Amino acid sequence: MENSRLEMNRILHSGGVRFDGYHAGGCHLSAAEVISILEPMVSEVRQVRIGQVISERTYSIAPVVEGLVNTGNVSAVMRTSEGLGFQPFHVIRNEVKFKKSVRTSQGAHKWLDVSIWENTPACTAGLKAQGYQIVVTYLDDGAIPLSEIDLTIPTAMVFGNEKFGVSEAMLAAADFTAILPSPGFVQSYNISVAAAMSLFAAHDQRVKQFGRNGDLSEAELIRLRADFYMRSVNHSEDILKRHLGV
Amino acid sequence: MENSRLEMNRILHSGGVRFDGYHAGGCHLSAAEVISILEPMVSEVRQVRIGQVISERTYSIAPVVEGLVNTGNVSAVMRTSEGLGFQPFHVIRNEVKFKKSVRTSQGAHKWLDVSIWENTPACTAGLKAQGYQIVVTYLDDGAIPLSEIDLTIPTAMVFGNEKFGVSEAMLAAADFTAILPSPGFVQSYNISVAAAMSLFAAHDQRVKQFGRNGDLSEAELIRLRADFYMRSVNHSEDILKRHLGV
Numbered sequence: 001m002e003n004s005r006l007e008m009n010r011i012l013h014s015g016g017v018r019f020d021g022y023h024a025g026g027c028h029l030s031a032a033e034v035i036s037i038l039e040p041m042v043s044e045v046r047q048v049r050i051g052q053v054i055s056e057r058t059y060s061i062a063p064v065v066e067g068l069v070n071t072g073n074v075s076a077v078m079r080t081s082e083g084l085g086f087q088p089f090h091v092i093r094n095e096v097k098f099k100k101s102v103r104t105s106q107g108a109h110k111w112l113d114v115s116i117w118e119n120t121p122a123c124t125a126g127l128k129a130q131g132y133q134i135v136v137t138y139l140d141d142g143a144i145p146l147s148e149i150d151l152t153i154p155t156a157m158v159f160g161n162e163k164f165g166v167s168e169a170m171l172a173a174a175d176f177t178a179i180l181p182s183p184g185f186v187q188s189y190n191i192s193v194a195a196a197m198s199l200f201a202a203h204d205q206r207v208k209q210f211g212r213n214g215d216l217s218e219a220e221l222i223r224l225r226a227d228f229y230m231r232s233v234n235h236s237e238d239i240l241k242r243h244l245g246v
Numbered sequence: 247m248e249n250s251r252l253e254m255n256r257i258l259h260s261g262g263v264r265f266d267g268y269h270a271g272g273c274h275l276s277a278a279e280v281i282s283i284l285e286p287m288v289s290e291v292r293q294v295r296i297g298q299v300i301s302e303r304t305y306s307i308a309p310v311v312e313g314l315v316n317t318g319n320v321s322a323v324m325r326t327s328e329g330l331g332f333q334p335f336h337v338i339r340n341e342v343k344f345k346k347s348v349r350t351s352q353g354a355h356k357w358l359d360v361s362i363w364e365n366t367p368a369c370t371a372g373l374k375a376q377g378y379q380i381v382v383t384y385l386d387d388g389a390i391p392l393s394e395i396d397l398t399i400p401t402a403m404v405f406g407n408e409k410f411g412v413s414e415a416m417l418a419a420a421d422f423t424a425i426l427p428s429p430g431f432v433q434s435y436n437i438s439v440a441a442a443m444s445l446f447a448a449h450d451q452r453v454k455q456f457g458r459n460g461d462l463s464e465a466e467l468i469r470l471r472a473d474f475y476m477r478s479v480n481h482s483e484d485i486l487k488r489h490l491g492v
Contacts, residue, residue, distance in 0.1 A: 049431075056429030080439055083432040108432045147450065181449055183302030183459065185295075186329040186354045189442070193326055196435070196442035201450070203427055204393065213429065 018059075018113060019227035024237075025246030031226035037243055038229040038236055046232060053111070054224045056085040056214040060154045061202045062132055064090040066120060066170055067161040068191065072101025075108070076192035077159060082108035084203045085213045087224070090127070090156070092117045094167065110231055124173035132156040136166050136174040137194055143179035151202040152209045159195050264305075264359065265473035270483075271492030277472035283489055284475040284482055292478060299357070300470045302331040302460040306400045307448045308378055310336040312366060312416055313407040314437065318347025321354075322438035323405060328354035330449045331459045333470070336373070336402070338363045340413065356477060370419035378402040382412050382420040383440055389425035397448040398455045405441050 022029040039047065063081045068074050074091060081089055089112040117123035127134060135149055136158045160166030180189065180197050206213050216224060230236040268275040309327045314320050320337060327335055335358040363369035373380060381395055382404040406412030426435065426443050452459050462470060476482040
């Protein structure tokens, strides 16, 4: 079983900026150029698979985990997010010491645009600047049922610490606090279950509204394909640098 | 943290038969009589809480776990089921050796009608005799999207072994094999996530169709309240036996 602490360290390197071509040594390759250079090194089966995946991708739902202690929970939410086709993923650390877990993301982090934030206000400011509404799943008297919130507009869906929930700073930034159905004696779900229900609900609303989850423009599809080729091909950066002669 | 192996042993004693009054020594107390005897020993807060819970209960969705190895996964699915208000719960053992887990059901099993089956055909025959359609979540070419299956009729929702999925016997008995949305590179979800999505979908369909999840008749509400009083009051059987003079 993979060590999730290592996995988290790897995630820290992948960055969360949307790919807009390859830059090195003052030179630039467009996404289309990256595709034409790397495509011979991507098997046809893989090319088709990448095409299927990006056709169902969206940036409109941005899952956010805040202050999680258990790396296994982070990995579980990543796996759900990637599986459903949500491309961005935000991790707010808030100086939490991670507790290792044997659960892994099953490689999901490799295919997500993961952003790591040191604290909450930086993240929420970033999300708001990008036009996302912020929806926090939270058990609170003012919370409204998740099913009553419009998840077909750009929405950041926030899941808080295993024990303490989301921070005051996150609650202050939230547009909505949402509650999941829980009419039983058990009045809370664990993070991976709450995230599964919430993200499934968002996917479901989107499919019912638009007929599908994927909503990338032609230009975005090209950029994401180029990005995925870079993630697929071994030493892709070296290959592109050689091509640029830098 | 509680030992889940012990927890499973306890579950084996709770049975899965729907309560229809208390029987002992050839005598019988109706559900209404059980309520009137035990109610003085149930706090008012608890009485109200039980009333809220049973008003949102249904027998129409019957979660089934088949051949799970990890007791933590069984507990996680129980917790989700209880939280959403589904009263029956079926565990098919199929001679599996349980692997202990630190995760617990958070007491959810106490409030479910848990049936333990030694093998699959006995369980599926029992479910069919009770009028349930059998829906298996399964990644297979013939599978149809879960959202296209009517979950507003009595439905057993089956989740299979962590590694091998459901058995051949279960597939043979299934009315539908259902697929969850998974357009990403990650092509499967773990059991607790798949169950969370599937059971949430069932709850959602029921609320959209009927306005609520709960659907018990007055008689069923009385029987379930009596059953929950018995589960709430310490030594409730001794108290009822004393009352009967047996």
